[in-house]
Amino acid sequence: MSRLEIVKTYKIYIGGQFPRTESGRYYSPVNKDGKVLGNICLSSRKDVRNAVVAARKAIGSWSERAAFNRGQILYRIAEMLEGRKAQFVEELQFQGSSKQAAEAEVNLAIDRIVYYAGWCDKYQAIVSSVNPVASSHFNFSVAEPMGVVGIIVPENSSLIGLVSLVLPVICGGNTVVVLAAENLPLCAVTFAEVLHSSDVPGGVINILTGSTKEMTPTLSTHMDVNALVYGGTDPLELKEIQENAVLNVKRVFAYLTDWTKADAQGLHFISDVQEIKTIWHPIENVGGATSNY
Amino acid sequence: MKKELQQSIEELISASPTIDKVGVEERVARFQTRSIKGDSKLQALKMGLNMIDLTTLEGKDTPGKVQQMCYKAMHLHDELANLPTVAAVCVYPSMVKIAKSALVNSSVKVASVSTAFPSGQAPLSVKLADTTFAVNEGADEIDMVISRGKFLAGEYDYVFDEIAAIKAACGNARLKVILETGELLTLDNVRKASDLAIYAGADFIKTSTGKIQPAATMQVTFTMLLAIKDYFDKTGKMIGMKPAGGISTAKLAIHNLVMVKEVLGNEWLTNQWFRFGASSLANDILMQIRKLETGVYQSSDYFSID
Incomplete structure (x- = not known):
């Protein structure tokens, strides 16, 4: 008797859970051979809203977690991804990559996660500063996460684009709502399963699949989103996002980067989504020869 | 106590119908499928706001906290026009x-919890001294708790007498009787306690203190609404309902309003007969109203702190 293959249901990831879209809709993207990749959730604006609520709820404990512990958790994502490498390679191939390219992409994704895991307890020391001022104050600047960050990943990449944009943002203590690549959504959902089985608290990363065009306006106008990272290539879409962002003066960052390059990573992807807080602490001389400190 | 009265309380309790839990769950699920949009939604949201008992019941409450909450009760969000008070x-x-x-000079009432x-x-x-104190201080409404231990031990007459005694101490203040349904364990018990409270003189029956989970689930509220309905059908007297604890979203509040309308009717859709005991519900409703006006999802950053 031949066996009936069980086809995976790809669901979205909100607040550490895998609901179906509240709209009940789906779409069926195809690969270049015309094969259907799967029935994928066509998320609605209410899903965007729910994801933002989940991300807001998670921000307190994630941003206040010890930096070292955040690094451990990010490293754990890399460990879990390593264990499921084969599945990602298979999905990338199914979506049109060559075997060689797929393997390279997954390896690079794992390495990049480890790279940002290492940064968690180090970026603060580099981007913060003690500032010389003319009054009797100890004046210092520290980086603080911006809050809830919306991320629109590049359309031409299923895994490495998402990893490259998400990891530096959560590394710095932000929580994120990610709109996955519309026509290459498989790895995004499987990555959510990796997150789920690692130690990332629910709500820190929320991943939605569906029409970017439909979800972007909701995400970019949402008053409870503090910043947006745009990985797409459409200047008109970016312009619309920037205009919407004015509503609550969200920061908008757009990166036109080839994420498959080994050096497409760096401190500025972390520090971009940090606000700098400067503190004036009344004090006498701090570092002078007559200082009591 | 007189033997006849004791007997009649026994009869009252044994006359309480048993509750079909599965049936209640199905009925409640249907209230949650109603789609309330546009103008009806706005009307429901404003109605919900007007039914809130804005609550702070913490050991750390200070005069400043209470004053701030009272200001909020009168000025929910001054940027929005035509808002009711709570x-x-x-x-x-x-x-x-x-x-x-x-x-002072507002129509917002002061409710006080009492009875320990x-x-x-x-x-x-x-408990009587506690109640009398609150009434003398000027409370318009008293929210009492029943003795759940006695109730669960079957001492219904004790619970009944206690409610009646507190009612007498209330004077003109309206009495809300908190059943603390999270400790009553079954819907059958919720129904019995509702009947007991209503016949003992409650003006309102209220689900929970907010200190115990689960609190105001729709199943529990529905069961209590049915007790109110049966009493009204029998005597023609209206009793109020106050779900409290756990209702923190506008959506859930609207589901509750739908339930009240469909079980009891429009007469109960005023704050004379229906209340929400809540602290964070008000802000969620305000954000929904603002969302309807602007088309944009809101952030609590732009609303007053609960």
Whole structure:
């Protein structure tokens, strides 16, 4: 008797859970051979809203977690991804990559996660500063996460684009709502399963699949989103996002980067989504020869 | 107590119908499928706001906190035009006078919890003194807790007498009787306690203190609404309902309003007969109203702190 293959249901990831879209809709993207990749959730604006609520709820404990512990958790994502490498390679191939390219992409994704895991307890020391001022104050600047960050990943990449944009943002203590690549959504959902089985608290990363065009306006106008990272290539879409962002003066960052390059990573992807807080602490001389400190 | 009265309480309790839990769950699920949009939604949201008992019942409450909450009760969000006030503020007896003076010249009432809230583990004399104190301080409404331990031990006459005694101490203040349904364990018990409270003189029956989970689930509220309906059908007297605890979203509040309308009818859709005991619900409703006006999802950053 031949066996009936069980086809995976790809669901979205909100607040550490895998609901179906509240709209009940789906779409069926195809690969270049015309094969259907799967029935994928066509998320609605209410899903965007729910994801933002989940991300807001998670921000307190994630941003206040010890930096070292955040690094451990990010490293754990890399460990879990390593264990499921084969599945990602298979999905990338199914979506049109060559075997060689797929393997390279997954390896690079794992390495990049480890790279940002290492940064968690180090970026603060580099981007913060003690500032010389003319009054009797100890004046210092520290980086603080911006809050809830919306991320629109590049359309031409299923895994490495998402990893490259998400990891530096959560590394710095932000929580994120990610709109996955519309026509290459498989790895995004499987990555959510990796997150789920690692130690990332629910709500820190929320991943939605569906029409970017439909979800972007909701995400970019949402008053409870503090910043947006745009990985797409459409200047008109970016312009619309920037205009919407004015509503609550969200920061908008757009990166036109080839994420498959080994050096497409760096401190500025972390520090971009940090606000700098400067503190004036009344004090006498701090570092002078007559200082009591 | 007189033997006949004791007997009649026994009869009252044994006459309470048993509750079909599965049936209740199905009925409640249907209330949640109603789609309320546009103008109806706006109307429901404003109605919901007007039914809130804005509540702070914490050991750390201070006069400043209560005054701030009273200000919020009168000025929910001044940027939005044509907003109602909430129905009442709900505080501990020691804060009644402060709330009363903060709310002077407004229609917002002051409700006070009493009877050794939230546990109710005190002798009747203490509970009466607690109630009398709150009434003398100027409370318009008293939220009492029943003795759940006695109820679960089957001492229904004790519970009945206690409610009746507190009612007598209330004077003109309206009495809300908190059943603390999270401790009553079954819907059958919820129904029995509802009947007991109603016949003992409650003006309102209320689900929970907010200190115990689960609190105001729709199943529990539905069961209590049915008790109110049966009493109304029998006697023609209206009893109020107050779900409290756990209702923190506008959506859930609207589901509750739908349930009240479909079980009891439009007469109950005023804050004279229906209340929400809540603290964070008001802000969620305000954000929904603002969302309807602007088309944009809102952030709590732009609303007052609960």
